[in-house]
Amino acid sequence: MSKISDNKTLSAMPDAPLPENQGAQSVESAQQAHSVLDRVLDDKGGHLFTGRIRSFESGKYLLADGRSVQVSASCLVQPKPKDWVLVWSNNHGQAWILNLLSRDSADEPLVISSDKAIQINARKIGLNAQTVHVKADNLVTHAVNNHSVEQTRTEQIKLRVTQVGTEIRRADRVLEKVNGSLIQKFGTWVVNAAQEVRHKARTVLFD
Numbered sequence: 001m002s003k004i005s006d007n008k009t010l011s012a013m014p015d016a017p018l019p020e021n022q023g024a025q026s027v028e029s030a031q032q033a034h035s036v037l038d039r040v041l042d043d044k045g046g047h048l049f050t051g052r053i054r055s056f057e058s059g060k061y062l063l064a065d066g067r068s069v070q071v072s073a074s075c076l077v078q079p080k081p082k083d084w085v086l087v088w089s090n091n092h093g094q095a096w097i098l099n100l101l102s103r104d105s106a107d108e109p110l111v112i113s114s115d116k117a118i119q120i121n122a123r124k125i126g127l128n129a130q131t132v133h134v135k136a137d138n139l140v141t142h143a144v145n146n147h148s149v150e151q152t153r154t155e156q157i158k159l160r161v162t163q164v165g166t167e168i169r170r171a172d173r174v175l176e177k178v179n180g181s182l183i184q185k186f187g188t189w190v191v192n193a194a195q196e197v198r199h200k201a202r203t204v205l206f207d
Contacts, residue, residue: 046090050101053083061097063087072096078113 051063060068061079069087071079077100079085084102089095103110112118176182191197 046088048086048088048098051085051087053079053081053085055081067095069095069097072098075099076112076114076118078111080108 051065051067051069054062054064054066056062056079060070062068067089069085072088075097079097079100080103082104083100085097086099086101087095088098100110
């Protein structure tokens with residue numbers, strides 16, 4: 001029957017205490033995980049224990065006691081050295097990190113890492129952040145309606161190709177500056193000006 005390792009219980013680790021404010025939450029999280037996994041893994045043998053990651057070498061994580069472990073598919077947060085983790089080991093010497101319990105550095109970001117695609121399905125998703133940074137070789141979005149409210153937008157684009165059925169722009173002022181050539185082709189061009197229209201150029205040709 002699966003059980004918490006006797007030499008490293010979840011309720012006490014006197015040789016390496018968990019950080020303040022994280023210890024209670026980490027122990028509670030680990031106990032809940034153990035309660036569920038204990039029933040699931042009951043007939044498979046093996047045991048649960050806690051450990052601290054010593055290093056990451058040659059694609060493998062090494063615990064402080066020297067044991068080599070791999071990350072389970074359910075542990076999306078990428079472990080780092082010095083992290084406390086919950087580990088399950090079977091009777092064949094294989095061990096998997098199931099959960100990240102705590103991290104000493106509060107400034108160290110939590111990284112979600114997977115060698116497979118990650119897909120989120122939900123009726124509604126909310127994202128609140130001071131800064132959102134998206135980096136991708138290809139970014140594809142599909143939306144029936146796209147609403148954006150911005151204070152300032154700055155874009156730097158090498159090539160833009162836009163195909164629009166109808167475009168309506170309302171602005172207090174529009175300023176366009178083209179260093180090279182501006183070529184426009186219209187089927188019909190209608191200009192309505194309340195005051196005046198000015199063309200300032202060395203040569204203006206109408207054919």
